[in-house]
Each structure stands twice: as C-alpha cells, then as structure tokens.
Amino acid sequence: MLSDILGQAIEAMKHNRRRTTITIVGMAWGIATVVLLLAYGAGFGQAFENIFAQFGTNMIGVFPGRTSEQAGGSKAGVQVRLTQDDVERIQETVPGVMRVAPTVDKTVPVQNDLHSFSWDVTGITPELQSIQRLELAEGRAITEADVQQRAHVTVIGSEAKTKLFSGLYPIGEKIRLNGVSFEVVGVMTPKMQEGDDNDINRQVNVPLTTMSDIKDTKYLDGIWMDYKGEPKMVEEALRKTLATAHGYRPSDRRAVFVANIMEQLTQFRIISLGLQVLLSFIGALTLGIAGIGLMNIMLVSVQQRTREIGVEKALGARKRHILMQFLAEALVISGVGGVGGIALAYAVAKGVGRITFYSALASNAEAGDIHLLISPNTVLVATVILVIVGTISGMIPAMKAASLDPIEALRYE
Known part of the structure; x- marks a missing residue:
C-alpha cells in the first residue's frame, strides 16, 4: 500500500518535472537557510566558549576594595x-574550592641589554598556572621549588619575548626587573587580547616569594581560585568568609571585588541561546x-487532476487513499x-570556513571567530521543522482533493 502511494507520487512528480524541480529547489533553499542559521547560532555560542576557555571557566578572582556600608563600630x-x-x-572554609593562588603585582621597568619597557610584573605560586591555564610555548613553568628557594627566575x-629578544632564543637569558636580575625559564603561549593596555601577552611572572625583592608582599593584590559546584553558592560562601574575617557586611559588594568567570559565561550563554531561538524562528x-x-x-x-481523482473514486478509492496520495x-x-x-x-559551511568575529577586535583570537557548526542536533531540528512545514503544506491540498465529489470530478473539463 505504502509503496503504491509513493510510486504514484513519484510518477506525478515525473509528469510535471519543471514544476516539481522548482518546488524542490525552493524547499532546498528554505531548509539550507534553516540549517545555516542554526549553525551560525551554534558557532556564535562556541566562539564565546572558546574565548572564556583560554583563561579557565570554573574560576573566581577576588580583589581588595573599600567598605561602602557601616558594620559594627566601623x-x-x-x-x-x-x-x-x-x-x-x-x-579551608569555602566549600568546593580546590586550588587557591595569591598574586602580588607592580608595574616596573623590564630591561635587557637592548630594550627597556614598563610592564606589570606578577608574583605567583605554581597553582595559578593551572587555575588560569597559563600554557607554555617554550621552557618550563614556575615550580614549588622556585617558590621555596626564592629563585630569581621568570616566565x-x-x-x-618578541619585544625583548626579537627572534633570539630567550630561555636562559637574563632580564632586569626593577633593576633585579632574573633568568627567563619559560615563555607562555599567546592568548587573546584586546587593545594594548595591560596586555596579558606581556605578562612577566616570578615566584611569589621572590617578588618581595621588587615589592612588599605582606598584602596581596588578588587571590585566584578554581572550584567545583554551583558558581553562585561558591561566590556567596567566599564573600561570607572574607566578611567575617575582616569585619564588614557580606552584602557589601565594594569591600572586595569578585570576578566570577562562570557567572559571566552563563550570561553570554543565555544571550547565545536567545540568538539561536531567534535564528530558528527566522529560518x-x-x-x-x-x-x-x-x-x-x-x-x-x-485542480489539474480533478478528473483523475473522480475516476479513482468511481473505482472505489476512499477519501483516505486520495488524502495519502497527495x-x-x-x-x-x-x-x-x-x-x-x-x-x-554543508557545502556552504565548508566553503565559508571561519567568519571574522573576535579576531577583528583582539590579537591571537582566531579561536574566538565563528565557524558554522552543523551538528546532528542542528540537522534534527531542521528536519523537524521541514516535516511540520511539508505536512501542513501538503495537508490542505490533499484534504481538498479527498473531499471532491466524484460525479462533479468526472464532469470536470
């Protein structure tokens, strides 16, 4: 039965090849638009994921501020x-926190025999390199031994590296930080960076203990940590812990500034989801x-096959047969x-390749550009939309054909 119906449908399509071809091209264009719009939305979301992923997502930074509310007698x-x-x-007290890394930084002269610049130098512990995903292009990272021995080494x-050494191999070379000699032991891989201010690719990291030769490290400029669990809950627990220790209200958001990277990423995910819904609707x-x-x-x-429908009904075809045929x-x-x-x-997505997005604003940001990502879910959503549209578009003419009176149909010229 089903094979007969499909056979009749194919024969009818062959009988009107030009009309059928034009209609198929229209449907193909429509479904290609749906798939490409969904692929663009998915690529837009992935671009933001890549931007945040280079720094780490389950990560919180806390920085000192000033209280804005009275607390007790203060x-x-x-x-x-x-x-x-x-x-x-x-x-010890904030649930979910895995690693914690203090930082101390200061802008100082960074020099070698040929060049002199004024850059930020940061004293770190080895944990920060894992928390912030500070990957290496050359050499080695700062180790716990460097911290314990107050080694004069820098990454x-x-x-x-480019500005200080041009094309020379930097590992083992000496540079001066605020006049103090340090040996370069590692070079970090480039990260995405907007503008020239506080360029993270000009980072100069030294062991936290050695930083005391450049700046007093009694007070920290920041504390970074990674965690597992719900970002909002970890942040609130962090604020309560610090508020209790320093005698201010946990509700005082200016006492310490908290950078919750996952919270920021969640906001961008909501924007991305909204965009995908909008693009699906347009498609x-x-x-x-x-x-x-x-x-x-x-x-x-x-209309053209009215007489044919009348003959089929006269020979015993029922409404459902005519309905299913059309x-x-x-x-x-x-x-x-x-x-x-x-x-x-798929052909367009492959031909287009990378669409400039974040790389127009930042250097080393190709991973933050948009790629048209056609996933199985994208194809599934597009197929569902296609089936719904095809069914509705075919049902109305099919119902009209099924409801024709056989006698009037046979009289139709």
Whole structure:
C-alpha cells in the first residue's frame, strides 16, 4: 500500500518535472537557510566558549576594595587588605574550592641589554598556572621549588619575548626587573587580547616569594581560585568568609571585588541561546515561505487532476487513499528538497570556513571567530521543522482533493 502511494507520487512528480524541480529547489533553499542559521547560532555560542576557555571557566578572582556600608563600630570607606591568612582561610572554609593562588603585582621597568619597557610584573605560586591555564610555548613553568628557594627566575608572555629578544632564543637569558636580575625559564603561549593596555601577552611572572625583592608582599593584590559546584553558592560562601574575617557586611559588594568567570559565561550563554531561538524562528519563517510555494503547486496539481481523482473514486478509492496520495507527493518533494538543502548547507559551511568575529577586535583570537557548526542536533531540528512545514503544506491540498465529489470530478473539463 505504502509503496503504491509513493510510486504514484513519484510518477506525478515525473509528469510535471519543471514544476516539481522548482518546488524542490525552493524547499532546498528554505531548509539550507534553516540549517545555516542554526549553525551560525551554534558557532556564535562556541566562539564565546572558546574565548572564556583560554583563561579557565570554573574560576573566581577576588580583589581588595573599600567598605561602602557601616558594620559594627566601623565606618564605611575602610580599606580591606588581603593577606596570606585569607588564602589559607579560603582553602579551608569555602566549600568546593580546590586550588587557591595569591598574586602580588607592580608595574616596573623590564630591561635587557637592548630594550627597556614598563610592564606589570606578577608574583605567583605554581597553582595559578593551572587555575588560569597559563600554557607554555617554550621552557618550563614556575615550580614549588622556585617558590621555596626564592629563585630569581621568570616566565614571560609571548609579546614580552618578541619585544625583548626579537627572534633570539630567550630561555636562559637574563632580564632586569626593577633593576633585579632574573633568568627567563619559560615563555607562555599567546592568548587573546584586546587593545594594548595591560596586555596579558606581556605578562612577566616570578615566584611569589621572590617578588618581595621588587615589592612588599605582606598584602596581596588578588587571590585566584578554581572550584567545583554551583558558581553562585561558591561566590556567596567566599564573600561570607572574607566578611567575617575582616569585619564588614557580606552584602557589601565594594569591600572586595569578585570576578566570577562562570557567572559571566552563563550570561553570554543565555544571550547565545536567545540568538539561536531567534535564528530558528527566522529560518522557520523562510522555510514557511517555501512551504507556501509547495502548497500552491499542490493546489494547482489537484485542480489539474480533478478528473483523475473522480475516476479513482468511481473505482472505489476512499477519501483516505486520495488524502495519502497527495500528502505523500508533498512529503516526497519536501524530503528530496530537504536532503538537497542539508547537502547545500554543508557545502556552504565548508566553503565559508571561519567568519571574522573576535579576531577583528583582539590579537591571537582566531579561536574566538565563528565557524558554522552543523551538528546532528542542528540537522534534527531542521528536519523537524521541514516535516511540520511539508505536512501542513501538503495537508490542505490533499484534504481538498479527498473531499471532491466524484460525479462533479468526472464532469470536470
């Protein structure tokens, strides 16, 4: 039964090849538009994921500020100072925290025999390199032994290497930080960076203990940590711990500044999801226009085959047989157009390649550009939209054909 219906649908399509071809092209264009719009939305979301992933996502940074609310007998405006005790306190009391890394930084002259620049130098512990994903292009990282021995070693950013050493091999070379000699033991891989201010690719990292030769390290400029669990809960626990230790209200958001990277990423994910829904809607409308074309063609087909329908009914065909015959024809046209459209979308996605996005604003940001990502889920969503549009477009002409009076149909000229 089903094979007979499909056979009739294919024969009808062959009988009107030009009309059928035009309709199939319209459906293919519509489904290709849906797939490409969904692929663009997915690529947009992945671009943001890549931007955040280079620094780490389950990561929180906390920085000292001034109180803005009175607490107990203390007035607002008191400077909050973070110390090594806070590092240990966070590690021991904040649930979900895995690694904690203090930092101290200062802008100082960075020099070698040929060049002199004024850059930020940061005293770190080995944990920070894992928390912030400070990967190496050359040499080695700062180790726990370096911290314990107060070693005069440094790991520099990719741009710092270029500006200081040009094309020379930097490992083992000496540079002066605020007049103090350090040996370059590693060079970090380039990261995405907007503008020239505080360029992270000019980073100069030294062991935290050795940083005391450049700046007093009693008070910390920041504390970074990674964690597992719900970002909001970890942040609130962190704020309560520090508020209790320093005698200010946990609700005072200016006492310490908290950079919760996952919270920021979640906001961008919501934007990305909204964009994908909007693009899906636009794609569905585009395919709907193609569906209207299919409906019109099928209505013309019903009108031209009115006498044929009358003969079929006179020979015993029932309404459901006629209904399925024309609906099957519409679905076959939609199916062929859908396969062609998906193939076209894959070809366009491969041909387009990378669409400039973040790299227009930042250096080393190719991973933050948009790639048209056609996933199985994208194809599935597009197929569902196609089936719905094809069914609706074919159902109305099919119902009209099924409801024709056989006597009037036989009289039709």
